[in-house]
Amino acid sequence: MTSQAPLLIDVLKEYIEQKNWDEAILLLSRLRAADEADLFSELSNSEKRELLPHLSYEELARILENMKKDDISNISEQVNGNTLSQAVDRISPDQAADILHRLPATRSAEVLARMTEKKAVQPLLGYADDSAGGLMTPELVALTRGMTVDEAISRLRKAKPPRETIDVLYVADKHKKLVGKVTLRQLILAEPTMKIGDIMEHDPVSISAGTEREECVRLMEHYGLTALPVVDEQQRLVGLIRLQEVAQVAEEEATEDMYQMVGLSGHERVFAPMRDSIRRRLPWLCINLGTAILAGFVVNLFESTIARVVTLAAFIPIIAGQGANAGAQTLTIVVRSLALGELSFKNARKAVLREVALATINGLAVALLAGAVVYLWKGDVWLGVVLGVAMFLTMMVAGLSGALVPLILKLFRIDPALASTVVVTTVTDVCGFVFLLGVATLLITYLA
């Protein structure tokens, strides 16, 4: 399929150019939904605008449902409000809410007002996109303890749930409180006369609607769940989250962390429009320039020392390079462990002490090596001492700041990944140069 894709898009583009709408739509409809949405996304804006009026509401719904969420606001600009609400009406409520979240507020209100499924979707709009409530679908069939297996199956047949939301069924008491779960497999395998209360698993893992989406994923992964019931403050069942809806969340979060660490927006894409990329990267590059100039300013303070021992200039990139790498190692592992839930404030002290201990040992090893290399290279013991001492201290600062910066950011409820590389590099650079040139200044009589 993938290797044919470049051909398919050319065929589709040609149909559109020829205004052969029937063939264009036939081609799209023959693809699997996810591939259809991808192919549609590859069209230019003007091609989309031309093709859209010829799609049925069902076809548009299928494309919207399967399209990358970033492309949705783009499409929504190409169709009128009525068409959009007709299409969104045909999409599962959780996805519909997702789509409405992506539209400008006035557009979203207009589309919602025209929808027949308004009542199912509206409550979901109250939840943040990145909360359990924003991920859940309210489409569920709740069972009761007193039902027999046979009655439960009849209830399912009557409800005819439109989507795969019944692989796991939840059991609620008369106050709608969640009390148990039964899988569809258990229902099929059980005797028809058995009571649900007797076959259900009690006290299933659940999550409250306001919880962050990372926590949903972590919980589902930890317990190996395919569905997670969502409850309100009164423990009443309000929806469920399906694993296939959140499987990508962990990946997206990891990507966001990687991007934020180097000062990229989480929304950056390798083929995003140039203007967007410049807008996203240039500000960070300018901030970084500021911190780099700060480091340069520190070096400049020691101009007279460097003037006397010019060789010190060659040590500047050695200190900077090594501090940056050691800091990046610690930083990356701390940011990632925070994201994966392996590290929290509870065990933060232990982690920081461990990183400092590691920095001490690795720092000693690297410092000795660096000092020895310089001695062999320059034949001057004191130059080796200066680099070695500065290297050791720099690696300690790198370990300490690499561990502390993300923890401090988290303490202030800022994403621990946010530009943390820039901060840690600045701290190690500035401290490193003070160590290098400060020690050299102290030992200047032995060096010059």
Add this chain to the structure above:
Amino acid sequence: MTSQAPLLIDVLKEYIEQKNWDEAILLLSRLRAADEADLFSELSNSEKRELLPHLSYEELARILENMKKDDISNISEQVNGNTLSQAVDRISPDQAADILHRLPATRSAEVLARMTEKKAVQPLLGYADDSAGGLMTPELVALTRGMTVDEAISRLRKAKPPRETIDVLYVADKHKKLVGKVTLRQLILAEPTMKIGDIMEHDPVSISAGTEREECVRLMEHYGLTALPVVDEQQRLVGLIRLQEVAQVAEEEATEDMYQMVGLSGHERVFAPMRDSIRRRLPWLCINLGTAILAGFVVNLFESTIARVVTLAAFIPIIAGQGANAGAQTLTIVVRSLALGELSFKNARKAVLREVALATINGLAVALLAGAVVYLWKGDVWLGVVLGVAMFLTMMVAGLSGALVPLILKLFRIDPALASTVVVTTVTDVCGFVFLLGVATLLITYLA
């Protein structure tokens, strides 16, 4: 649950100290399986060794099945071969194969030889741990087109599949070739007399057993699948992969990429034993020291220029810091896009050109800014010109190497993330210093 965990472990440790095995086991058995395995993992090796003989095979199996894979070889050392094979016999074949993969070869052979379920597990051992075959379970109930819905349900009841492997059922023809799929939900909702061939979805997405695990995840995420059928070279159904088994794969791959970029092993953990962490980090720190010294060597080549214009030393960290950040931005986005499948050799040329264009624009902006700052700081136009020109060229090299390094690594079938930050930083440092000090040397008469 989580907030109680530190208490629970203390209680468990106390039971073990008191040799109160009944209470210890009761405590473990009351927890959800994943929490039980976590709690057990928190015990010290000697505590594990003491408790293990008192666990039933079922309890040991439950712990092994839910434990982090890294901890398994540790446990396997604490129990004898017979106990281990009895426990592994009680685990689903795909998980059992996973566990056997983690054991030393002789131990694995010994355990396998004693197992009753040997026949189910052995074929799985032929597949690499990180392939579709290594992820799949062979436990499946295949249907045929000619069956009625009622017959299919009876077949399921007779097979009594022990685990959730029947939420999606696959249909095979008489040559065992995969021809369709039916969800359990469709079976329950359909008329009992309907034929499977009439309700099944034709031509379901499948994957061949040798495919890499990243590809399995990508496919399941792309098509929103909860189960993926695995076929052999003859398109015969040999197993299925469940989404809950692979949901963590994408996250693990992302973590590995982040770690490898800064020269950390993918197995590094924030609370790994110190010795392991030193063994994993120190070699990269030494390699990095080598590249940093290389950069220092380049600076040293221009010693006479720096001696005449000492201010140039202050520009070294500015060039290094800015080149590193610009390079890291491009590198991160290229590595991540390769991992997510958004970027491949097919569209690599476009991506490289785009990054170079971005580097040109951002480079010009940053160069002008840097030059202006230096002019205001030092009151010398020529110093501004030197830094500006060097900055622009460095940012171009950063963009180019950030895009090319991971692509070249991939071309040689090396993980594109592997130590790519170290390589890109070295390239930008070395080139950046040559630009800075080279331009300064050319313009020396205007500077000194």
